[in-house]
Amino acid sequence: MSALKILRYVAWAAVIALLGAMGYVGYQQYVAPEGEGLISPVASIGGPFTMTDASTGKIVTDADFRGKPAAYFFGFTFCPDVCPTTLAETQMWIEQLGPDADKMNFAFVSVDPERDTPEVMRDYVAAFDKRIRPLTGTPEQAEQMIKAYRVYARRVPLDDGDYTMDHSAAVFLMDKDNRFVGTIAYDEAPENAMAKLRRLIDNAS
């Protein structure tokens, strides 16, 4: 075939490819726009999980938490600052909610299942409030829950074989159907936190 013919075919192929690309992008932009700049839709935070409730030693799943809104905090016991202070804050919220605290579930979930065994978790969290359920599991179970809830958790080595965990510091709020509805940021003003929790409880009843 002549060089000119080849060139013509190639040129047409490029035009078709360009039109195809334009059509695809146009579809994405105008016909099926995704969450306005969000990396992933909010509806994808949350989901099924299987962990051990260290206070009872029994397996629990997300199904056990349905029916009541929930607040999940993801951390680890080796943490000297954010985790104990957030647990103390949670304890304060529970106290301020009074009898309404029983209309919600509170849980501290370990992102460090290797060191945070059920025994460690049970004693650690019990020092704050027995209504905060300490959840831990096998590395696979923890990994699955961390992924489902879009929690950031990363092991960072320290000297001597020790390690710390970088992790999301916010408290995750879920409604009674275990759908993600928002967060309480680390160090958020107590009045704001209480307002969010009350709204969560009121919306559930």
Place this chain on the structure above:
Amino acid sequence: MTYFSKLALAALLATATLPVATLSALAQDVTVGALTLSGAWTRATPPQARAGGGFLTITNSGEADRLVAAVSPVSNRTEIHEMAVVDGVMKMREMADGVEVPAGGTLELKPGSYHVMFMDIVEPLKEGETVTATLTFEKAGDVEVAFTVEKMGAKGMSGHGMPGHGKQGIKE
């Protein structure tokens, strides 16, 4: 004055000095070189916790110095760490080269920032007690500091007063 009233006065004065003597055993200002270390506190640790954080203020009236190390009988390993919550993620790092205490300035080790990290603690830290640690500064050298143990999850020192000034450190 009768002998008895002199004795009573002496006894009264002796007991009056007791609170001051007790205070000196609790966290108060300590000086080393140009540095003044004050307000040293830590938190009671929950059972099974293997680490605790110590906080204090270091005021420097001289040339720039660096806090480079810490040791304590309460922990098998002690380091200086920085903690920060960045975009909702907690990150903690060892300050292997220490932290600067600026010339004529202040370095604060406080929650959400730098802290002495007591790692692999030998026993839980109990509220009301005191934890001692020896801090090492590049220029000023070693200094022993007493950290008051506040309650678990405490946000700061109780009492809000300056230690060593008579109000701070008395536990209810």
